[in-house]
Amino acid sequence: MSEKQPSNSPVNTGRRQLLIGSGLLGAAVAVNPGMAFGRGWGRDRDNVQENVEPVDWTVEQLRTALDKLRDDTFFGLTAFAVPGNDPYSEYQGRSTPAPGGIATRADLYLAGGVNLLLPLPAAFMQQLLASIATYLSLSPMDIPEMASGDVGENGEWILENLDSTFTDYLEGEASNTVLAALLLNLAATRAAGSVDGPFPSPFANLSWEQKAQLFEELESPHSWLKRALVWNIPDRDFREAAPGVIGSLVSFILRIGGFASYNEFAVFDPATREVVQRPLGWVLSQYAPDAPPSSIGSDDFIGYYQGRRSV
Amino acid sequence: MRDVIIIGAGGGGPVVAKELAERGLDVLVLEAGARHANPEQEWSALENHMNSSLAGKFRFGPADPAKPAWFRELVTPGNFSQVAGVGGTTLHYYGNSPRAMPGVFAGYRGRDRWMYDYRHQFPFSYEEMRRYYEWTEATLPVQTAAMGTKEQAFFDAATAAGLTPITGKDITHAGFRPQENAILQPGGNAGRTSDPSQLNYPDATGCTLCGHCFQGCMLPKSAPRNLKARRSTDNSYMPMALTADLWKPGGKAITLVTDAYVTRILTDPRWGGRLQTATGVEWRDVNTGEIHSEDAKVVVMAGGCIENPRLWHNSDLPDPNGWVGRGLTDHALDWVTGIFDHDVGGATGTSCSSRADFPGYGAMQNTANTPGVAANNLAASDSGIRGAYDNGLGLEGTWDGKAGRAYGTELKEMMSNINNQMSILILTDDDVEHQNKVDVSRVFKDKQGPVARVDIDKRRRSRRTFRNREYLANKAAEILRAAGATKIVRTDWTPVLLHLQSSMRMGDDRRNSVLDENCEARAVGGLFIADNSALPNSLGGPNPTLSTQALATRTAEKIFQQYFGGDVWVGGETPICSIDDAVTQAVINRGI
Known part of the structure; x- marks a missing residue:
């Protein structure tokens, strides 16, 4: 297996935390195992594949990965709002004998709604994520083995490649749902550390009580997320609008789970x-x-x- | 040049249009949304299909469902519940048509006069308004609502809670009553059967008690448009305006252009007297993108509390006292739900036919809900999730536990039998406050220009607004308890932007009003406003549509007097009802 060489400007701490804590690295690895499993990364760390040639992620691969991460996250959200007898409800510790929101496909409704809710300019989304990375570099999360440990040259190259591809992705048409999924998973990692479980999404692996704690933090006017945005977004107009945008998004996600679960769509x-x-x-x-x-x-x-x- | 151009065909614009068309003026109405010409072929009784604020038939957006809704920016959490198109938000309203509290008018001398928002009164008396109420009530018409299962349960509960009935249209004391509704009451088979084969017009007339007001009224089936049960303006004022030449000697049918988004009010700046005079409007065809303009002697804004300030700012019109878009009121709506161990008609019968009014505090009403809406209403809160967190609020009262969202297994349990729910909507008598405002976004734009930005922070409302909301929520829970509820949940909603008022308020003080006592803009001559935004306050809590329509009737008179040398008619003539046989024949003849 060849070793790819990292550049002379490695991905900074905040950006690394963003890529890993949001579940993005894990999701990307899942669609292109050759990138990381050769080095023993990803969730299946015991199943190291020694002779896999690493290749660059493409934007399309990353899009597929993000879509899967989003779907998983929205299953976790739907089970939080209206639990049923599905695996996501059972894993969160609040389930019912009767079917719930996942059975009514409220996850699809929720995702469709989030995408229609806000016409977020691409520049806004880029600055929003960059500001979070800046914040995380100053106030890192507790995920040492992934974000700040010695990952080796190949690991550095993987992160650089992922970061570069993600930047390209964001310059295209990135959906609100992907942004929402990344934020929720980031918040889950920040709240609970490395979140292991049966699902790719860190959020979906939280207990119902942990999900509630996460939303308590996100709804707070003093949440770390809103601080990160208000402190770090460079464009003044974007900076002023950001707390309202995040507030609307969080409020919508919480409210619409009920409507989504019981309507006829x-x-x-x-x-x-x-x-x-x-x-x-x-x-x-x-x-x-x-x-x-x-x-x-x-x-x-x-x-x-x-x-x-x-x- | 037109005599009058009216911007917006919602709850207020069609009133001015019909009144002035009846006088023979040349009126052009421009509506950004669609006209639903064939509801029976376009609509359904399904809540997502019709009511999704993002992709439903009734949304604030273009007619083409493939195109996104028109976005507005919110500074604090909340949600919009407004509709574009002919009929506007009356397309999904419940037809509730109470008069305002007398205490919010100039000259009120009641012993409770200090209980109201007395700094922002109507600039004329309730007695003057009453004749416009009577004219509007006769035109729509407004009728006393029939009683079904949930109404009977609500009246019994209100009685048990110590309230007495209000027996007139004027609100004289705290009490309960059937709604005064802009709904034709059941006739023939209506209300007596659920068999669809027996519910066609004319075997059934008026309200069939289908419970789908929110999804738009297209019943009874086969009835002419002006004889559909609910009197949303697409069924009442607009059919009259479109046929005024046929039912009124000397009348002139209006010209209606839909999919026409007005992007600029044109003015002729002049020194001396008023600074500017409105001369016409410019609009954009939302389908083709073409720009059009027309001139008029008078321009009437009726695009609503959010769009009017946006249009004002995007037109660079003057705002000398800084009150354009300020003073927005929203009734600080809230939701209290009781769970019973028996059927209380939670999803049966009319959408909303009973209410209670509390002068000085506001009002409340009992509603039936479809399941998605019911779950939505239980899951919207500023107080976190019950049993988990409270966002620093979570107020306690006569309800059970802390206020907040019902979520997870609690939401599912409460939703396990919708028929056992009794829900009460709180309508707070909230204050006009300078910080609650609509201006334009610095981030978001659409093809019509910078979008509106709405800032109404529920947590920064006046002490009186908080007091009133808490009083009403406690009263609602007391009524539900008296009815035998086994569990009562108060959700403490974030702002639901449905009952919006007073963002371009009229007043007698030029320091805090945009419009003078005739609803003409103080800073721009020939420019009037005739929708909820012109209201000077939140009416003391009652639903705003009737008051807006009565005020719009008065404004039409003022326009006719001041700019066309005409005489007043309210009080001197008999109004023609929108279900008059002559109107019905006109509607049929014109094929609308």
Whole structure:
């Protein structure tokens, strides 16, 4: 196996923390094991592959990795809002015998909504992530073996390659959901250290109580994330707008999980403007009617209070 | 040159349009959103399809669902619940049409006069407003709501909690009552059956108690547009405006242009007298991107509390006292839900037909909800997640535990039978405050220019606003307890930007108002405002649409008098109702 040489300007501490703590490195490794498993990186550290040739990540590979990380994160979010009998609910320690939001595919709704919520300019997103990296360099997270230990020359090269590809990715059309997933996973790592578990997303590996603690931090006007943005975003207008943007995003994510879990979107047929079957959310909430189509009237008329037809 | 150009066809614009069309003026109405010409072929009763604020039929966005909604920037957490298109936010309103509290008008001498936002009163008396209320109530028309399962449960609970009925349209004391609704009440089979084959017009007339006000009213099926049950302006004022030549001798039908986003108010700066005079508008076709302009003798802004300040600033109009976009009120809405061990009609019957009013504090109303909306409303909070964290708030009161989101297993348990929920919406009599404002974003722009930026910080409201909200939340919980609720949750919402008022307020003090006592801009001649933003305050808590429509009627009179040499008509003529046979025939003849 050949050793790739790092450049003379290694990825700084904050940027390393961002790449690793957000789950980005782990997700990228999962789609291109040759990058890291040869050096014993990634989650499957016991399964070192000695003869794998490292290659550069492409933007498309990174996009695939980020999409998978996002999906996993949003499963974790949906189980947090409306738990069910799925693995994510069971792992977080709050589950129910009946299906929950994941079964209604609220994760898809949530992700679609986050993408439509804000037209974030690319420059804004880049400055936002850069400011977080700057903050993390000053106030690093407790993930020593990954972010600040001796990772060797190949490890440095891997981080540089990942950082470079991620920068290219951000200059294209990066989705809000990816940003949200990275922030949530970063917050999870910051709150709980290296988060191991069955899921690629650090957030999805938290307990329900830990997820609540994470959102307590994110909702706080004094959260580390808002501090990081207010202190470090260079553009004044972006800096002033950032806390509101993050606040709107967090508020939306928390609120919309309920709507997503109980509305009809997963079984809606646009051609007929009807549901093709009774939505699971209706079943869970015992909402009438028992079957499609939607009601156009009820026999609930009792009369007029005190017989008053007018006042 | 037009006589009048009206910007926006929501709750207020169509009122001015219809009133002036009836007088024979040449009126152009420009609406940024769509006109839903065939609801029975376009709409559904499904909450995501219709109500998603991002991709639903009823959103603040262009008609084309493939295009994103029009974004507005929020400085603090909250969410918008406004709709673009002909009908505006009345497309999803519940038709609730109470009058304002008399205490918010000039000259009020009641013993409780200091309980209101007395620094920001209407610049004229309640007695003067009453005749405009009566005209508007007759035109819509407004009717006393029928009673179903949840209304009966609410009235019984309110009685048990020690309240007495209010028996008139004027709010005279704290009490409960059926809603005065802009909804045609059930007739024929309506309300008596759920069999769809028996619910076609004319076998059924008026409200069929379907419970889908929020998804838009297209019932009874086959009814002419002006005979659909709920009197959103797409069903009432706009059909009248589009056919004024057919039902009123001397009337002139308006011209309606949709997908027309006004981007600039044109003015003619003159020294002496007023600094500027409005001469017309410039708009952008949201489909083609083409720019158009027209001149008019009078321009009326009716784009709402958020878009009006945006348009004002983007047009570089003067703001001499700094009150453009300031003083925004939102009723500091909140949500209290009771869980019962039996069916209380939580998702049955009309959307909202019962209320209680508390002069000096605000109001509350009982609502039925579809499941997504119910879960959404339980999951929106400024007080964190119940049992986990409270964001430094988590107030306690007559409800159970701390205020906050119901989340995780608690949300799921509460949602396990929606029929056993009774939910109460809190409408706070909130203060006009300078720091609550709408201006323009420095980061976000769309094709119409810099977008609006809204800053209404719930945590920095006045002491009176906080007091009123807490009083009402406690009262709501007391009513639910009296009804037998086994569990009561108060969520403590972040701002829900639905009942927005007073961002371009009228007033008698030129130091803190944008509009004079006739709703004409102090700084720009020939420019009027006729929507919720013109209201001088939050009305004491009652739902704003009726008051806006009554005020818009008054504004139409002022325009006709001042700029067209006409006479007033309210008080001297009999209003023609929007369901009058002549209007129905006109609507059918014109094919709208």
